[in-house]
Amino acid sequence: MSDNIPTMPVLVDGPPAAQTPLLHLDSPSRVRRETLKQIVRSKTFILGTIVTLFWVVCALVGQQVVPYDPIDESFGTFSYESPSWAHPFGLDRNGRDIFARIIVGSRSVIEVAPAATLLGVGLGSMLGLVMGYFGRWVDNVVGRLLDAVLAIPLIVLAILILTALSAGNEGISVSSWQLIVVIGIAFTPPVARTVRSAALAERDLDYVQAAKLRGERPPYIMFAEILPNVTGPIIVEGTVRLGYAVFTVATLAFLGYGPQPPSPDWGLQIAEQYSDISLAWWAVIFPALAIATLVVAINLIADAVQQILDE
Amino acid sequence: MARYTLNRIALGLISLLLLSMIVYAAAQVLPGNPGRLVLGREATPEAVEQFNDRLGFNRPLPVRYGDWLSDAVRGDFGANYTDGRAVTDDLVPALQRSALLVFYAFVLCVPLSILAGVIAAVRRGKPLDRTITVAGLSLAVIPDFVLGAILVALFGPAFLNWFPGIAGVLDGFPLLTKLDSLFLPALALALVLFGYIARITRAGTIEALAADYTRTATLKGLPRRRVLLTHVVRNGLLPTVAVVATQIGYLFGGVVAIEKLFGYPGVGLLTLTAAQLKNFPALLAAVLVIGILYFVATLLGDLLTAALNPRIRLGAER
Numbered sequence: 023m024s025d026n027i028p029t030m031p032v033l034v035d036g037p038p039a040a041q042t043p044l045l046h047l048d049s050p051s052r053v054r055r056e057t058l059k060q061i062v063r064s065k066t067f068i069l070g071t072i073v074t075l076f077w078v079v080c081a082l083v084g085q086q087v088v089p090y091d092p093i094d095e096s097f098g099t100f101s102y103e104s105p106s107w108a109h110p111f112g113l114d115r116n117g118r119d120i121f122a123r124i125i126v127g128s129r130s131v132i133e134v135a136p137a138a139t140l141l142g143v144g145l146g147s148m149l150g151l152v153m154g155y156f157g158r159w160v161d162n163v164v165g166r167l168l169d170a171v172l173a174i175p176l177i178v179l180a181i182l183i184l185t186a187l188s189a190g191n192e193g194i195s196v197s198s199w200q201l202i203v204v205i206g207i208a209f210t211p212p213v214a215r216t217v218r219s220a221a222l223a224e225r226d227l228d229y230v231q232a233a234k235l236r237g238e239r240p241p242y243i244m245f246a247e248i249l250p251n252v253t254g255p256i257i258v259e260g261t262v263r264l265g266y267a268v269f270t271v272a273t274l275a276f277l278g279y280g281p282q283p284p285s286p287d288w289g290l291q292i293a294e295q296y297s298d299i300s301l302a303w304w305a306v307i308f309p310a311l312a313i314a315t316l317v318v319a320i321n322l323i324a325d326a327v328q329q330i331l332d333e
Numbered sequence: 334m335a336r337y338t339l340n341r342i343a344l345g346l347i348s349l350l351l352l353s354m355i356v357y358a359a360a361q362v363l364p365g366n367p368g369r370l371v372l373g374r375e376a377t378p379e380a381v382e383q384f385n386d387r388l389g390f391n392r393p394l395p396v397r398y399g400d401w402l403s404d405a406v407r408g409d410f411g412a413n414y415t416d417g418r419a420v421t422d423d424l425v426p427a428l429q430r431s432a433l434l435v436f437y438a439f440v441l442c443v444p445l446s447i448l449a450g451v452i453a454a455v456r457r458g459k460p461l462d463r464t465i466t467v468a469g470l471s472l473a474v475i476p477d478f479v480l481g482a483i484l485v486a487l488f489g490p491a492f493l494n495w496f497p498g499i500a501g502v503l504d505g506f507p508l509l510t511k512l513d514s515l516f517l518p519a520l521a522l523a524l525v526l527f528g529y530i531a532r533i534t535r536a537g538t539i540e541a542l543a544a545d546y547t548r549t550a551t552l553k554g555l556p557r558r559r560v561l562l563t564h565v566v567r568n569g570l571l572p573t574v575a576v577v578a579t580q581i582g583y584l585f586g587g588v589v590a591i592e593k594l595f596g597y598p599g600v601g602l603l604t605l606t607a608a609q610l611k612n613f614p615a616l617l618a619a620v621l622v623i624g625i626l627y628f629v630a631t632l633l634g635d636l637l638t639a640a641l642n643p644r645i646r647l648g649a650e651r
Contacts, residue, residue: 181604292478
């Protein structure tokens, strides 16, 4: 969070954007560029980005470039076939080409996870700023509520909300939109906690006091004064959450809360093919490795960002 | 210490009460007409009305919540919508099964991850430290069912055939059979936990390594091994104790996917089945019990930390 320091000369009148930095050498944009350079140079960041981008490209254009249709069953039912030149990842129980299903299956995860993360980080940051800024009873009341929600594991919470949402219908049908909203809501408490403690540390600093003395309104102080100074923790939390979003989407799909057959979704593939793992390990291991590579790649990015912003 | 304990218990109870309200409300928002939901489209309006009357759905929400809560406190979570059996008849054995799985995972995980955390701290900044840290963090974010599926593909019937790929109902079986069938799911959970515990141990150990008492011990001429074991590790493990306790509580609810993968009928699978059948009494009970376990475990973790660390204990009493 080295970009905290240059914003210190706050007693200058007017909004922070209009300030001329006192020390030209350490101007905020320069520090920011320096930090960015450091992040981009780290090996874990490069590796993580390459793998993540690979899956994003698959999600965007996979459907157009795969050699076979991912839901085409024309290779025959119960025709498990081990990996070969024609079908590098083999065929699954329904005779579908697994390679095509892996490439195209990236879409359902990548459609939901980033949007859910953005929603969760947005809502959580707002709530965290409010708690940190007002403190006292606001912090206490909201804090107890968040504690209550945090006591239920993410997956169980998501199942509970999704069940309530689909209570009127027969069976379970979950749309991408519902997943985004539910995961976003489930992410709000942990993000709020992180942002709250960061905002709490800022609250008593001079620049906040100065803004109060100037007679600024609380929303202005929270979003224009404090928010720019807690972006570090928010970015770190956001990248970590993105990894967990993929984790959550994949797990929910595996549990049946997500795309339905014949979708090539990775989690769904594992759920469908697992019972025959002793006959055809390839129908399970490739979707499993796909999920694993994507979450680990995002996690490597998060780790690199954290390492450098925390210094 | 007494005051600190009471304070923590009071806060925990308030959060639990809030949790029960949120959970109860979530189950009430949309079902519209529980009788219609349970009895299906063909049921006569009279039958639906009778069902709703019998289960008290026609009374106002706060009254129903109060009744449900006062029963729940006495351990009565009502009857399943699906088969009319008492919810606790299924919940208690499911909890016992999950407990076996969770403790198995901890037995596999804790010694190894503490060792790895201490090694990483001692080799701080070296390649070995980075390897342990990055591997641990990566394992922690891979979904448990994905790790489970990969483990079964390797050690299960497909290749090595060392362990079975399903766990099923193991109630009557001898412990050794259970441990054999549960090895792979427990290992998958242990790998997920490894990163958390190793990371916390590493951080605690690094702090202890930099502390004055460690410097004194070293300068006094004690052998390095002795300094590490009696000064560094004993102090460095304090935060680990709290994390292990918290994770025990969390795992009870975190095992849904792994229990589904291995077909092991623990509390996770019970939650999932109840949700899919829209069997709200069982779903409510399972979620509430998971929340209670989490609070108890977190409380134990905090109290243990306080008991082991005079600074926190005395600070709280001031």
